[in-house]
Amino acid sequence: MKKSLWKYVGWQPGRPAWGAAAVAGLGCALPLLLGLFSGHPGFLWATVGAFQAAKANPLHRLGMLRMLLLIGLGAGSAGLGFWSATHPLISLGLFAFYGLLLAWLQRYGSEAGKLGIGLAICLCLGQGQHGVGDFNNPQAIAALFALGGLWVTLLAFGLRGMHGLRMWPYMPRLLSLLKVLRRRARRTPIRQWRLHAISYVLAAAIGGLIVTLADLPRGYWLTLAVFTTLQMDLQRSFVRALQASIGIFCAAAVLIYMGHSLADPPMMVMIMLPLVMLSRAFQSHHYGLFVLQTTLSFVLLAETLAQDWGLPQLRLINAAIGVGVALVVTLLMYLLRRLVTRIALRKSRHPAATDQGRDDSITP
Incomplete structure (x- = not known):
């Protein structure tokens, strides 16, 4: 029963990475506490950068x-x-490029896809945080993001030293790495990948454009819902895609309800830090579950120090629009795929019918 449950959920359990979890917890704790006591919104970006860096295992x-x-x-x-x-x-154009980049990285395996979804989440958070506070300097945001990540890197070097590992290991050959990636990319049919990439580009571009034109506050609830819904890779079955969309919307509604019920930054920090450590210790190897796990963690970190939880309907509306955009694009791609399949079948039957007619017309 236990094995069948793991197989049904798709989770690949392994040994918990408590060292990486401690690095993630300490790395996110310092900027969160500084942001809590100072009230400066810049520490949010240091926290996000710390968690972004903590996704990598420093012992590998x-x-x-x-x-x-x-x-x-x-x-x-x-x-x-x-x-x-x-x-x-x-x-x-930027969201369309990141959608294409994410689809392109997915051709090279789950690890490359994890890199792509992390970059897409950072893009969504950067766009969605505009106008929330008085901190309106992109260069300063990137610098604080990097400082939070470098703080985690310093902790990671200390962890490697405690285990007696080299501070900087030997690097593999670039040509060997490219051969492995090319071999992995050949496993995906190019026609299927093109439709997959078109759906990513359309959905991401539409989501980013809606947030910008409507000037939606907390717009990352919309764009992250788009990317998370498309990550389920359910383009072949629209019914399963609809079920995934409903599940993601329900998860967003539960998070919004919990945040609205607490609405207390110190309490949310106390709850969030153990969740970050547990999420990093039991990080999923399955790609779809990794996307859900990482997206939820980023959203909770971004909302930990929020002061506008009195308006939860804005977040709920953004999530609903994002799920709707992803679902509409999925439906269009599903209909396009069926149309292409029918045209291919008609072309394959037409030459056979003409050849049979020619054979019947021949008389001895």
Whole structure:
């Protein structure tokens, strides 16, 4: 029964990474407490950067390289999202590019896809936080994001030293890494991937454009709902995609209700830190569950120090619009896929029918 439950859920349980969980907890605790006592909104970005860096396991061979990669790309994504929040065309193109980037990275395996969804989340948070506070400097946001990540990197170096590991391990050959990625990309049919990429580009671009044109507060509830719904990879069955959309909307409603009921930053910080440590200790290896787990953690961290929980309907409306956009794009791609399949079947039957007619017309 236990094995069948794990197989049904899709979770791949493993040994808990308590070292990485301690690094994530200490890394997020310092900026959260500083933001709680000072009230400065800049510490939010340091917290997000710390959690972004803590997703990598520092005890792995390439853990430190991946941590620095997450910090640099995440800081750039957050700054670009905040900068594009007042430019509709730039926001449209930027979200379309990140949707294409995410679909392209998914061709190279789940680890590359995890990198892509992390960057997309940072972009959504950067755009959605615009106008919430008086902190309106994209360069400062990227710098604070990087500082939070470097604080976690310092803790990670200490963890490696406690285990007697090299501070910076030997790097693999770049050509060998490219060969492995190319071999992994060939497993995905190119036609199926093109439809998959079109759905990502359309949904992400529409979501980013709606947030910019409507000037929605906390717009990351909309854009994150779009990316999370599309991550389920249920393009073949519209019924299952509808079930996933309903589940994601219900999860967002539960989070909004819990935040509205608490509405107390010190209490939310006390609850959030153990959740961050448990989430990092039992981080899922399954791609879809990793996306849900990471998205929920980022949203909770971004909402921990929020002072506007008296208006929960704004968050609920944003989540509903995001799920609706993803569902409409999924339906369009599903109908397009069926149309392409019917046309291919007709073309395959037409030559057979003509050849049979020619054979019947021949007389001895």
